Each structure stands twice: as structure tokens, then as C-alpha cells.
Amino acid sequence: MENLEKAIAEIKEALPGMTLLEQEPLSAHCSFRIGGPARALAVPESVSSLAKICSILKDNELMPFVLGNGTNLLFPDEGLQELFLLSTEKLQNLFLLPDGAIYAEAGVSLSRLSSFAQQNGLQGLEFASGIPGSVGGGCFINAGAYGGEMKDVVESVVCLYAPDQGLYELSAEQCAFSYRKSMFNTHGGYVILSAVFRLQPGDKDEIAAKMREMNEKRRAKQPLELPSAGSAFKRPEGNFAGALIEQAGLKGFTVGGAQVSEKHAGFVVNVGGASSHDVYELMKQVRNTVYEKSGVQLEPEVIILPPDYKLEDHSPKAHKNHITVNAGFEQEKKEE
Numbered sequence: 001m002e003n004l005e006k007a008i009a010e011i012k013e014a015l016p017g018m019t020l021l022e023q024e025p026l027s028a029h030c031s032f033r034i035g036g037p038a039r040a041l042a043v044p045e046s047v048s049s050l051a052k053i054c055s056i057l058k059d060n061e062l063m064p065f066v067l068g069n070g071t072n073l074l075f076p077d078e079g080l081q082e083l084f085l086l087s088t089e090k091l092q093n094l095f096l097l098p099d100g101a102i103y104a105e106a107g108v109s110l111s112r113l114s115s116f117a118q119q120n121g122l123q124g125l126e127f128a129s130g131i132p133g134s135v136g137g138g139c140f141i142n143a144g145a146y147g148g149e150m151k152d153v154v155e156s157v158v159c160l161y162a163p164d165q166g167l168y169e170l171s172a173e174q175c176a177f178s179y180r181k182s183m184f185n186t187h188g189g190y191v192i193l194s195a196v197f198r199l200q201p202g203d204k205d206e207i208a209a210k211m212r213e214m215n216e217k218r219r220a221k222q223p224l225e226l227p228s229a230g231s232a233f234k235r236p237e238g239n240f241a242g243a244l245i246e247q248a249g250l251k252g253f254t255v256g257g258a259q260v261s262e263k264h265a266g267f268v269v270n271v272g273g274a275s276s277h278d279v280y281e282l283m284k285q286v287r288n289t290v291y292e293k294s295g296v297q298l299e300p301e302v303i304i305l306p307p308d309y310k311l312e313d314h315s316p317k318a319h320k321n322h323i324t325v326n327a328g329f330e331q332e333k334k335e336e
């Protein structure tokens with residue numbers, strides 16, 4: 001706590017023009033619309049001011065937590081005594097490189113990125129046009145849809161490794177992308193600054209038509225009219241979480257303001273005033289019932305941050321905590 005207050009004071013002094021919101025409601029920065037106040041939320045003006053903040057945090061033995069569009073996160077109702085770094089306001093550089101690849105900073109939305117590719121007659125990013133995340137969040141989780149994933153289009157990622165403050169350019173292979181995984185969410189400690197995308201030339205109209213078709217499918221099948229964080233659970237091998245939940249009779253199952261979507265059982269939606277506790281309880285009951293009925297253990301896709309979540313410890317073990325924040329959920333599963 002002391003370290004955090006000291007770091008915030010130093011950041012204010014080093015970057016006096018930067019927006020730094022104190023006691024900012026996290027509900028305003030996530031698609032679930034749930035979450036109490038963050039101690040502070042900084043809006044770095046550029047990649048270099050983001051790097052400066054990371055260096056101050058390291059000096060104070062703190063880890064950075066970068067926020068993208070907040071579309072894969074469940075924040076606690078109690079809020080968090082942490083400093084969040086918002087990438088999506090300013091880190092917006094997006095351009096074509098001389099060799100035809102696309103350069104995008106972490107805060108660029110995946111929909112803007114895929115539209116940019118389409119406008120430049122480049123195909124391969126159509127799958128991403130309806131994913132509401134950012135380049136940083138998309139690389140972190142290897143976002144994917146309709147048979148495409150970041151893994152297929154990322155050529156390299158530039159990131160800052162918080163423990164040594166080094167800048168690294170990682171090839172797609174080094175990013176170790178697999179289903180909803182990357183070395184960023186399996187190792188922790190990395191701040192994604194930008195990525196380069198290698199696409200194939202294609203017909204602009206055909207690319208646009210493909211994007212339209214995927215987005216229409218999304219609108220028809222997904223509860224986009226209600227706050228959610230997308231698929232609540234990962235796809236279990238050889239199965240679909242939504243189908244298992246529906247077969248367990250849980251479509252429409254409600255806890256407080258949280259509900260298994262009537263439209264798509266794979267989504268948990270906030271039907272009005274849901275607390276993080278409602279969502280957490282609902283997900284636990286869904287997981288238990290599905291396990292009883294089908295023997296399949298569902299694993300959360302949504303990153304659940306518990307109220308006692310801490311970034312203070314600067315050890316490699318703590319980095320892991322950053323990204324295995326569903327640990328409480330998993331532990332309870334074993335103890336039950």
C-alpha cells in the first residue's frame with residue numbers, strides 16, 4: 001500500500017500532463033459494467049510514457065496491470081487498491097509498413113484493425129472484426145473466432161518485460177500461441193506495446209462481405225444487447241461450453257443480476273445491477289451442475305479478479321498470480 005502511494009506520487013511528478021484518475025470505478029472500464037473503484041487509473045500518452053510508469057512501478061516493487069477494452073475481465077465489487085494502465089485511449093498508432101505488413105499499437109481495437117486491413121485489401125483478420133477487444137488483450141489471450149485466431153496473423157509482438165524493463169520483439173513462435181493461451185498469459189510480467197500483422201492480398205469487397213457475414217452471425221446468436229464478457233467458459237476439448245450448459249438445463253439460470261443468457265448459454269449476462277459475486281456464484285453453480293450432468297469440468301475464460309488481488313510482490317511467482325487470477329475459483333473446485 002505504501003509502495004503504491006509512493007509510486008502514484010512519483011508518476012504524477014514524472015508525468016504531470018498525463019490523465020491519472022483516482023478512485024475510478026472499474027465498472028466504467030469493462031464490458032460487464034461491474035466493479036468498484038480502482039485506487040488509480042493512468043492513461044499513458046504514448047508507449048514511452050507507459051514504459052516510464054513501468055519503470056517507476058518496478059522501483060517500488062510493483063507490477064503493471066494493463067487494461068485493454070476490459071471485455072474479458074470480472075472486477076470485484078469492492079474495487080481494487082491497484083494502479084491500472086489504460087492502453088486504449090492513446091496507444092492508437094496504426095499503419096502499413098513498407099513491406100505490406102500492418103503495425104498496430106496495443107490500444108488499437110480489433111474491429112479498427114480488421115477494417116484497416118480490409119481497406120488496404122489485406123485478408124486474414126476478418127475473424128477479429130466482431131471481437132470487442134484490443135490488440136494487446138487479443139494477443140494476451142490469443143483471441144479467435146470462426147476458425148481464425150491471432151496466432152494465424154501475428155508476425156511479431158513488441159513487449160516490455162516488467163522484471164528487467166527490457167524491450168523484446170517476439171516472433172509469433174516465441175509468443176507460444178495456442179487455444180486462448182500465449183506466453184503472455186502463461187508467464188506474466190509482459191506489457192504488450194505493439195504487434196505486426198502479416199496478411200495476404202485479397203479483394204476488398206470479398207473481405208468486407210466476409211466480415212459482414214460473421215458479424216451478422218454474431219448479432220443473431222450472441223446477446224450483444226446486454227453487458228457480458230463474451231464466452232464465460234473456455235471450449236472444452238471435443239465439446240462446446242454453451243451446448244453443455246444448455247443440455248444441463250441452465251439456459252436462463254439466474255443469480256441476482258447475473259444470468260446464463262437465454263440467447264446463447266455460453267454467455268453470462270448482466271441483466272441489471274449484477275454484482276461480481278452474482279457472476280462468480282452463477283459460474284460456480286453452472287460449472288458444478290455441468291460437471292454432475294456431463295462429467296466435463298468447465299474452465300473460466302473470463303479473468304476473475306478476486307477482491308484480495310495484489311500486484312505488490314515483484315517475484316516471478318507473483319507474475320503468475322497476475323494471470324492465474326481465477327486461482328480462487330479453481331481451488332474451491334478442488335476443495336468442494
Ligand SMILES: Cc1cc2nc3c(=O)[nH]c(=O)nc-3n(C[C@H](O)[C@H](O)[C@H](O)COP(=O)(O)OP(=O)(O)OC[C@H]3O[C@@H](n4cnc5c(N)ncnc54)[C@H](O)[C@@H]3O)c2cc1C
Pocket residue numbers: 031065066067068069070071072073087106130131132133134135136137138139140141142143144145184190191192193222224228229230231303
Ligand atoms: C460480446 C463479446 C464477444 C466476444 N467474442 C469473443 C470472441 O469471439 N473471441 C474471443 O477470443 N474473445 C471474445 N470476447 C472476449 C474478449 O473480447 C477477448 O478476450 C479480447 O481479446 C480481450 O481484449 P481486451 O482488450 O478487452 O482485454 P482486457 O479484458 O482489457 O484484458 C484481458 C487481459 O489482457 C491483459 N492485457 C490487455 N492489454 C494488455 C497489454 N497491452 N499488455 C499486456 N497485457 C494486456 C489484461 O491485463 C488482462 O489480463 C468477447 C467479449 C465480448 C464482451
